Amino acid sequence: MAQRRVVDERAGRDGLRERKKARTRNGIRREALRLFREQGYQATTMEQIARAADVAPSTLFRYFPTKDDLARLSDYHALGPRVVELFEALPAGGDVLTDLRAVLRAAVAELPEDERRARAERDVLVATVPELWAANLGLVGEGARVLRDLIARRTGRSPRDAAVRSLAGAVVGVCVQALADCADRPDADPVEAVDEALGALRAGLEL
Structure with missing residues (x-):
């Protein structure tokens, strides 16, 4: 009994330590x-970032050895796993784009308001800052592949099917464009912009 309590306390301390690290990161x-x-990306120095985040430079470099490491955002407010989970939980036979819109709205709605804002800023900046776009191009490509596989499973087609690949590419393209447009409209809600863009894509497919 005592040994189990020690193990539980150690696990609790480890969990708290990881949560603190995540908050700092x-x-x-x-x-x-x-x-x-x-x-701008080029004009920002690591020293400025450390001051703004109120951490010692040594702490900053421990978490992010280079500015390029800071620019890679795959683990910053990631939504991909939750989107996949929600999408695959929907009944089969629904319209792919309608279901995707519903899933994206649901995934974002689960986030606390501060995380929602942080995620929106992340997406807009990736779509508009060339250095961030370059650093996260692999992430965008992986998102397209995940979407392609979801569409393939939902429709019973091969992921290599031209229609499946084209639809996945179209979704990614209109989402990126919607986010880029938000940079010129400070009052725009990126979530609403993406939802509206996917609705327009759905309507366009019926022309």
Whole structure:
């Protein structure tokens, strides 16, 4: 009994330590993205990021050895696994784009407001800052592959099917364009912009 209590306490401490690390990591990235937006990627230094995040430079470099590491955002407010889970839980036979819109809205609605804002800023900046786009191009490509596989399973087609690949590519393309457009409209809601773009794509497919 005593041994189990010690194990549970150690697991609790380890869990708390990991949550604190995650908060620190996210806080650093949040301030870095703000500086990238306000003054540009090239003009932002690691020292400025450390000051903005209120951490010692040694702490910053421990989490992110280079600015390029800060620019890669695959683990920053990721939604992909939840989107896949929600999509695959839907009944078969539904319209793919209608279901995808519903799933994206549901996944974002689950986020606390501060995380929702952070995720929206992340997406807009990736779509509009060339250095962030280059750093995350692999992430965009992986998202397209995941979407392609979801569509293939939902429709009973091969992931190599031209129609499946074209639809996945169209979805990614209109989403990126919608997010890029938000950069010129400070009052725009990126979630609503993406939803509207997918609705327009759905309507376009019926022309």
